Amino acid sequence: MTVQVDRQVAVRLDAVSKRYGDLLALDRVGLSVAPGEFVCLLGASGCGKSTLLSLVAGLDEPTAGQITTTGRRVAMMFQEPALFPWLTVAANVEMAMRELPRRERRARAEEFLEMVHLGGFGRKRPHELSGGMRQRVALARSLAQDADVLLMDEPFGALDAMTRDLLHDELERIWRERELSVLFVTHNVREAVRLGDRVVLLSSRPGKVVEEFPVRLARPRRTDSAEVATLAARITDQLKQEVARHAETSGRTSAARPAEPSPRPSAEQTATPPAETASAETASAQNHTAETVSAQNHTEGTVSARNHPAETASARNGGARS
């Protein structure tokens, strides 16, 4: 679903570009997150996912374009917990509430720790906890910021699968309870489908919105369910094609203009899924095909790659040269 224009928006990026020297990291990215929406940002490495989050968090300035965030505060979680090792767990959470009086701060820190099922661990030092627990402390600290927009940069990337599954449930519950708007960056397609209301696919170098996939599966979902796997397979195919095309363009000599970017089968929409999900795919393929909406067709410069492969290729090259 494209975001309705009249609807209030939690985060909005209008033609945001970011350039580091000669490298164009992000190219006219248009993206918006509705209040209470969970958006997953997906892409191969070098697509500028993390750059994009840094821009939204205000850690860095965009070269061009505009970023609007409405709401109280923007909190951010990193791939690593980024806790302060010189403080106890509780004091780390309290760092987010410096404006409150000390006693209230203490009480609320304990509340937030209980929210992530870490009540009673406040006096521990971060290094005394496991990786998953530390990441929950980081989540508690983000929540303590009283933010309504939560940016997450591959927060569960370094965790084992079981812990990650549990934290997905955890995050989903908290997202619902606190009506957060989440922009979640990952390179794990299933994770994106497991969590997101919408999965946004970014191309690499420069990062550009290629396509958006609404996820209309009932919650709570399971990462290992057939439905999740099916949609994930389709997104993965698309992602692979993005990556493959990148190899081709970089391999070409400058004389041979990439007029025809890559072997893009027109039958792509019904691309053969991996064997293990074949039966599920046929069952739900029609639904999802109908749901797939090309990304922000109205936004200048971000054209759906699937519908207009040649145009996208030229836009990409133009962007890289400019």
Place this chain on the structure above:
Amino acid sequence: MSTDTHAAQLAGLDALEIQEKRRRHLVSRLWARLWPITLAVGIVLAIWQGVVWAGFWEPWVFAGPTEVFPVLYERLGTAEFWQAVGVTMRRAVTGFAAAVLIGLVVGALVSRVKVLRAAFGSLITGLQTMPSIAWFPLAILLFKLSESAIIFVVILGAAPSIANGLITGVDYTPPLLLRAGHVLGFRRLQLYLHVILPASLPSFLAGLKQGWAFAWRSLMAGEIVVIIANQPSLGEQLHYARELADSAGLLATMIVVLVLGIVIDLLFETGDNALRRRWGLRAG
């Protein structure tokens, strides 16, 4: 999945992943530290005695442990000895405290202000390598043969290391923590106070430790060069022991200087270890 089972699963994982590490008993910890030291001291004494027995030098030039330790024991009972230790330690503490203060201010400014960094960064490192004895002629010109001259050199010996420790700590603040601080709303001075300074504490401690070593060396050099009347000090004792060819007395004083240096270094190490344990930078 219900919230309860969910919480139970999380708690189960947590319990599996955390292991309470119990620290060993104080006595066994002390013993573990003490026996290697005892062994080392024993070996050094044996070599010392061996050299004396080998007879390279006359016994009144190079006294053996059997002569030195009685002298040392006798000294420990005299008021003059303790006065000398008192004077030396007073100078050490005064000089070191001033060096910490100066090192902190200079380090904070240089690490914070880009222009100052460009101007003084390498100068501070250069000062660190300058032998403190090279400062004494100037110090004596400036302050005459006074305690100020000694303190001046002690400060110049220690302050660069301390400043450098802080600067290095600031430079090596993990960028991730800076970003986390930024997201939490810390800017400029607040970021410096709440994130950068605490993060640079281990490096600052290392700087303090090194600064102390330089201060102690500078102090001994200074006390041998600058001798002040009615101010008995360890350095002065070394000087007179040489003049009087009192080998046993000389070595006894040297042992005192060595032991004092080691004891204070141990204090720094204890602080450093406590910090590392709290931060989880080392096992145990």
